[in-house]
Amino acid sequence: MKKVLIAGYGLTKVEEHWDKSLENLMAESSLKALEYAGLSRVDAVYVANVYGEVLQEQAVLGSVLAEELGMSGVQAYRIEAGAASGIAAVKMAANAIQSGEANVVLVTGVEKLSDGTAEEHLALTAMEEREEYTGQMGVHQAASAALLYRLYLSRYGARQDGIAQFAVISHENAAGVAHAQYPFKVGLDTVMKSPYLSEPLHRLEATAVADGSAAIILCSEDFAAKLDSPKARLAACSLATDYVTPFDREDPLHFQALARATNSALEMAGLSREQIGFLELHDSFSIVAALSLESSGFFPRGKAGEAALSGKLSLNGELPINTFGGLKARGHPVGATAIYQLAEAYLQLTHQAGKNQLDNTKHAMVQSLAGLGCAAAVCILEEA
């Protein structure tokens, strides 16, 4: 299969950007990525976004971004697969390169949640389930996550502080990160004493309203040779689906889609789990990080919390996770999230991660979920 490389990135800080529009944000990150790679044009544009037509009442984001960049005429698309939209867009972009149709493409993720209220944000999350049987019954994603959380603690007799520790790890890694929404440490005690969002899920075990945009440049090997920017190889990209509502699945505590996507990505890259140096996990809720780690086969079921408390998952541990703060602390601008994750893995692999730089950066795995696992997407990046 033709090699696909990442040859550039651009990020905006994740925060509530009251003074910037969805269009401003995606133009900003895209322009940064293009300038970083020394490009003024690309062969195709892919925009990953979930809530644009609801919150901004704006469709055709491909055309909008092309126009913002002075690139009108280029083929451009908006891709949506819930919070996994970023990797879904990367997958489409990689396909275009591998088919030979494009040599260099721009993939931009963007979301602007602060155009809605915190309550509307909760309603939006129900769109990633069967809305009619959850959202309209008053069950948003945090409530569903809380149901999974209690089920998990009861089934495995696991300690809640082990699960809550995932939030602590993400915050620890986000400390001092320029593009992070919450660039500071938060102690386990603070997480456990924060109010319940939906018992047993604490407020500080969930993400919050965030705006942000991240962009990456993907290109073929031939094209990459013409660029001076550092490169990382996209060794695999895989996506799988599952029943939309977790409670309809045989085991709601096992993300089957993530298991499938992980296995298929590892196979594609010809790697084993032991060869993965670090993981960027989808910690939309602490419990989702734990379920992801177990479903993808890195830890036995019921054991993720112990791993979190043991220090194994910290920056200096044997399998670091969320090296710039993950969804929890870097922030979770839904459609942009997976592109942030990929850009962060790229920074590690190209040794530009500053104080967060890891030693073992041969292979990185980036995992992304739509909702509570109705789609899962996994990328493996390797040093070029």
Place this chain on the structure above:
Amino acid sequence: MRRHDTMMEFGIRIPRYWRGKPFRYRLEGFRCEECGEFHFSPRLVCRKCGGKRLRRDKLSERGRLISYTVVKSASPSFEAYTPYIVGLIRTEDGTTIVGQLTDCDPEELHEGMEVEATIRRLQTDGENKLIAYGYKFRPAIPRP
């Protein structure tokens, strides 16, 4: 309120609400004649076995509580009702369903508790104050 003018997505759309009545009022859905899988909405194909013979069926109205949570922050349509209880119920026919719990306090809840479906007001929505009804679960009245 502004959201009802510009954010209709979060409100009740009447035709959609009307289509959802069989399940929301009566727990009526579609069961695969090949493998027995229950679907909450009309389907052409069974999601589990791919079978194409599905018939109308009704879920058992009794079941046991397998997980629950108290919702403290809710979407705009449900914010006025917080805090409320959401439960995960395994019905007697083995289907897992999410729904609100009513007629009880969080302290009374425990895993394995017997519950039964009842019909209640879910929300009052929008300028027209449309009332949405649907199932909720309550502690089961013991069988004679």
